[in-house]
Amino acid sequence: MTPRWMAALFGALLASAASAAPGGNTDVVRDLAGRVGPIVGSALACTDIARPRIQAIVDKFAAVIKEASSNEAERDDLTQQLNRSVADGRNAVTSGKMDCRLAERQLADLERSIAGPASSGPSLAGVIGPSAAVAATSIAPVPTGPAVRGVTDREIRFGIAGPFSGPAKELGRQMKLGIDTAFNRINDAGGVDGRQLRLIAADDGYEPARTLDAMKQLYEKDQVFGFIGNVGTPTAAVAVPYALDRRTLFFGAFTGANILRNDPPDRYVFNYRASYAEETDSVVRYLVKIRRIPLRQIAVFAQQDAYGDAGYAGVAKAFRSMGANDGAIVRLNYKRNTVDVDDAVNQLKTQKPPIKAVVMVAAYRAAAKFIERTRDAYPGMIYTNVSFVGSTSLAEELGLLGPRFATGVIVTQVVPAVSGYSSAVLEYKNALAKYFPGEAPDYVSLEGYVAANVLIQGLKRAGSQFDTERLIDNLEAMRNIDLGLGTSLNFGRSEHQASHKIWGTALDETGKYQPIELE
Incomplete structure (x- = not known):
């Protein structure tokens, strides 16, 4: 017929x-x-x-x-x-x-x-x-099995593609840890409309060449409803188009790159965190206005890929906004998943006048190696890092070298200080201690925890009978969400980034991060 x-x-x-x-x-x-x-x-x-x-x-x-x-x-x-x-x-x-x-x-x-x-x-x-x-x-819907991919009457499956091996593996582990903590907490309270939230991980080693296979594994084999907490910018360049082609939710990635922040925003891509452009703009203004460093004596140490490009673009934008020529910015490069900083160090030594501050757009091991190689020659150098560096891992790497390497190193954050006592941080630390005893609070896992809780708010609002489109409609209607961060979170049809807040932190002589005012 x-x-x-x-x-x-x-x-x-x-x-x-x-x-x-x-x-x-x-x-x-x-x-x-x-x-x-x-x-x-x-x-x-x-x-x-x-x-x-x-x-x-x-x-x-x-x-x-x-x-x-x-x-x-x-x-x-x-x-x-x-x-x-x-x-x-x-x-x-x-x-x-x-x-x-x-x-x-x-x-x-x-x-x-x-x-x-x-x-x-x-x-x-x-x-x-x-x-x-x-x-x-x-009337209840006719039971037809899992009508929506990754959703049954008992669970909702999400996937995370990130580095669970290789030099950046701690970033993937911490991001997953934070999301799992949030999922465990809501699951213990009965889940979302009776459904348990489940996170399935796939390892791409922070290599874009492996990301497509990781995404396919999660989407085709594990049948996830959507993606949350994917780690990295170069990997996102592969993962985002894959998710968009399948009209699948891509939520709360651990990257501040602009490829996830189109104008108007991609319908299926939502960010919790502030962008790298916002982080680097904030820190350049801090260096110039608070620390009195001339723009011509600020350099960028960046990963030689889309991540480094995103951070560099933010610095360039800050230079232009201050009336300076961004073409004169010194960029010191290193290759992803290495600690080969020799060329960057040698290039730094040739600069006249000497560089007084370096904005670092790097992973923790390369950042620590660069500081180790340059600290003696530039004892007064100010080193700043964007949040992706992995704050705890960076502190541990520098701590092994000694207090003089760590003291004063700045990291901009997209979540409040983990040493603080805000409602969100206390809730996170209590949940982390309950579900993962022995794990220390960490900025990356806190970000994963917060991002997951924003998603949970959206799932609750979407109701028991939902699919991707209905969830997105509800996310876009979320306004003034107060999770206890000290800043409200908002989405809209033209706004798919919940937070624009930047927090400043700096390592003290004990290797602990202390809050600093960036303005």
Whole structure:
């Protein structure tokens, strides 16, 4: 039977079922379930078809079942018939007997057949009686298995692709730790609408060449609903297009790069944290206005990739805003996943007048090695780092070298000081101690914890029956969220970055971070 004939029959059967007395036309509805179910099932198997479209058909059919049934036994029988047919339709797609283009056309024809006067087929308007109209808004959805990828009646699965091996592995471990802490806390409280949140990790080693495989593993094999906390800028250059192509949520990545901050924003990409441009702009202004360093004596030590480029661009923007020529900025480079800083050190030595401050856009080991190699030659040098450096790991690396290497090193943060007593920090530290005893509070894991809690707020607002589109609509409606950070968080249709707040910290002689005022 062609899709158009199927749709026309659907409309006719609906009219026939509704015009009969309750309980007098179950055979018609049973036939209808056997024909509509495969269309619903094939659409459910196609992740690019928006779930609200499918749910609208399911809700209307549930109302018809209720209207046509004279008792619970008949209703259960009809519902089971629909479920079997839905499973057949799903299997047709997963087995390759049917493709998603045909599934989309069949669903569109079905929608037109019940849309109303504008369609050529019979209208649903007036077909379902008043009691069924109420039922359509209150009846539980027909159980069809996991209608949304990564979502069951018991759990919601998220994925994180990051470095869980290699020189930057502590960044991945800490980010996952923070998200797991937030997920454990909400799960202990009953989850989100009774569903437990689960995080599945895939290792890309902070190498873009491995990121696509990690994303595919999470999306295709592990069937995650969305991504949260992916680590890195060069890896995001691969991961973000993959998520966008599949219209999948990409939330709270551990990067401040502009590739995740388009204007207008990409619909499926949401950030918790401030950008690298905001971090570096803030620290350049601090160096010039508070520390009185001339712009011509500020250099950039940067990873030679998209991460380093993002931080450098922020410094250049700050220079331009102060009326300086950004073309004169000295950039000292090193290669990702190495500690080979020789060229950067040699280039630094050639600068006249001598450099007095270095804005570092690096990972913790390379940053520590650069400080180690230059501290004796430049005892008064001011070293600043953006938050991605991994504050705790940097402090540990410098601590091994001695107090003179660590003291005064600055790190801009996108979360409050972990040594502080704000509500958010206390909640985080209590949860970390409960679920991961022995783990020390860390800026990266705190960021993961906060980002996860922002997402949890969105999930709660989306309700029990949601898909990606509905969740995003609810995220975009979130305003003035107070998690106890000392700053409110906001999203909007043109604003997919919740926070623009920058906190300043500096290492003291004991290797502990102390807050500093950047303005």
